[in-house]
Amino acid sequence: MLQNEVKKELVELGRAMYDSRSKIAANIQKPLKEYGREQTIREETVLDFQENFIVIISEAFTVNQEEMSQKIAQWAEETSNYAMQIGVTLDQPIETVKDYRSAIWNFIQQETKEQGFSIDTVFETQKIVDPMIDKTVSLLCQKYVSHHQEELKLAQDTFLELSAPVVPITETVAVLPIIGKIDTKRGYKLMDTALQQSDMYNLDYLLLDLSGVSTVDTPSINKIHETVQSLHLLGVKAIICGVRPDLSQTMCSLDIGFDNIEVHGNLRKSLSTLGIFQ
Known part of the structure; x- marks a missing residue:
């Protein structure tokens, strides 16, 4: 009740x-x-x-x-x-x-x-x-x-989008300047940007300028290597430039094969090799 x-x-x-x-x-x-x-x-x-x-x-x-x-x-x-x-x-x-x-x-x-x-x-x-x-x-x-x-x-x-801009130099040549630390997540973004933009601009050459890179880890180095190989499959030749001495030591110590990849000391050298800058 x-x-x-x-x-x-x-x-x-x-x-x-x-x-x-x-x-x-x-x-x-x-x-x-x-x-x-x-x-x-x-x-x-x-x-x-x-x-x-x-x-x-x-x-x-x-x-x-x-x-x-x-x-x-x-x-x-x-x-x-x-x-x-x-x-x-x-x-x-x-x-x-x-x-x-x-x-x-x-x-x-x-x-x-x-x-x-x-x-x-x-x-x-x-x-x-x-x-x-x-x-x-x-x-x-x-x-x-x-x-x-x-x-x-x-x-x-x-x-990440703004930190990985592909900059066209000529109709077939562009530069991807990379600045700061490359971690795994950014490595994936760099690879995606390189492939998408290279295809969009119909590039023959993409220069990966590492002169502004501070630190990298093993997965990131691997991702750069994968990016170069993936660009090759698209018919784009990737050239690495601006590798500092400490960064080169890190890359060598990781035992990742860059033997078949063209590497220059700086961006000017890469552009000169392509006949763009004398």
Whole structure:
């Protein structure tokens, strides 16, 4: 009997929360100047997100857990996408979720007193509301982390793209200047760039200028060697130039065969050999 009464009161509480969603949302919203983004955050948009969250919480009193999890996940996805789109940092939505909790519980406290709901109903309400809000915080954090990981990867890919430019010298000759440290990931990018650009420019010769290379590891040396061999299969002759003494020692100590690869001391020598620079 007691359990049935609690269920009945939970339904009444959920209905009252739904009917009061606009009022609760208004209590959540902070002045936009607190975010420092008066020009980008629209009050009606923020209120829509807040009211939708209140609706989801109100439905949780009567809808099964799985369906609620899906709705919370969708809300967190849409909210975080909008927040990141306008440049809001993670701490701001997390701080706002705290305001959601306060506003929701203030309403529950007031409604419970006015309607004379039992203490058992309050306990059951806590079991429903707090885990959903905690889950929301977790989902928001996950979305932000995922977004920043994607941005970091994009930035890294862009850097690798810019750090391996093929520079045409003539219609059939180009230079690939390599600067800095060559690690395994960059080695793969260099190979991909060399092959793609050589094919696009229809090159006969590609000069791999290593004069700006600081350090390399064994996989990277192997990748340079593979690049030269792959270019050969495309009908492009690769010439290595600008190998410093310390780098040459490293390459020799790794026992990787460069005997059949043309190597010059500097870029000028390579261009001179091809009759481009005398």
